[in-house]
Amino acid sequence: MSIYRLSMYAISAVFAAMAATAAFADWPERPIELVIAFPPGSHADVSGRLFQTAMSKALDGATIVPLNVPGAGGTIGTAQAAAAAPDGYTVAYSPVATVTIQPHLRPLPYGKDSFIPICKISDTATAILVAPDSKYNSLDDLMKDAKAGGMVATGQAVGSLPHIVQAAAAKAYGVGFVYLPTDGGAASAKAILGGEAVVQGDIYTAANIYGTKALAVASAERLAALPDVPTLRELGHDIQLSVWFGAFVPAGTPDAIVEKLSTACAAALRDADFVKGMETLNYQISYLGREDFAKFFSDQYKRNASLLAEIGLVK
DSSP states (O other), X not given: OOXXXXXXXXXHHHHHHHHXXXXXXXXXXXXXXXXXXXXXXXXXXXXXXXXXXXXXXXTTTOOEEEEEOOOGGGHHHHHHHHHSOSSSSEEEEEXXXXXXXXXXXXXXXXXXXXXXXXXXXXXXXXXXXXXXXXXOOSHHHHHHHHTTSXXXXXXXXXXXXXXXHHHHHHHHHTOOOEEEEOSSHHHHHHHHHTTSOSEEEEETTHHHHHOOEEEEEOSSSOBTTBTTSOBTTTTTOOOOOEEEEEEEEETTOOHHHHHHHXXXXXXXXXOHHHHHHHHHHTOOEEEEOHHHHHHHHHHHHHHHHHXXXXXXXXX
């Protein structure tokens, strides 16, 4: 190939790159949808709308529309986000379970490679809860009675962290629960408050939100918000499980847009109103940028596959 033709190819490549950069310089030119795969009023919805507002500010007032698409443990909305055009106008606000657990449990139209991680947003420990007037004041006492069989536990869909934390604890104690899945934390709390279930798995903030009683938390250390509640590790069981949320875009989204979103996310998580709102919810902001979050996401995907096998949810 002649030097002239090589030079023309190089010049063409430069102009193509410049054109692509210019094309994305005006993004966003229309509203961005933030897919929240859980119902209005749920933990995910409340924190997701805080994130939506903060991201709008970080993107210089861009319109971001929250879109609730609940059902099937968050997999319906997550699948919808994965199938969206990779143009930067669909962002998934997703918790750990929908993207690193559910794909191991059953065939889904998405998997680990269906998304590009943008940023990690929050990380909140899970807990094992009972009704405030429950006769159980310790997890050991509850598990002693559970050995008789038939005790009903509740939480979100099978494979959600609220399900897995109580399933892991049950296995550690050598018991089994009858599981009653619900479509969100509010419905799960209603089940134990109404006597349909005895024990619930959820993030620890549910104790304050719904007035339930925490018997144990699945964190490395005791939590400042629940100083009298022991960790599962203190009780002899090395179980640490938290519900984290992150932002994702469909695979194939241009890198220039991914970078803009990641930069905006870092700013959004420093926004004073966002910080105050998350503090009110007792959610822990836990930022990771796109590269660190991509590694974290990949590690979590592998770790949770092993965890599901350990507790017998997959072979």
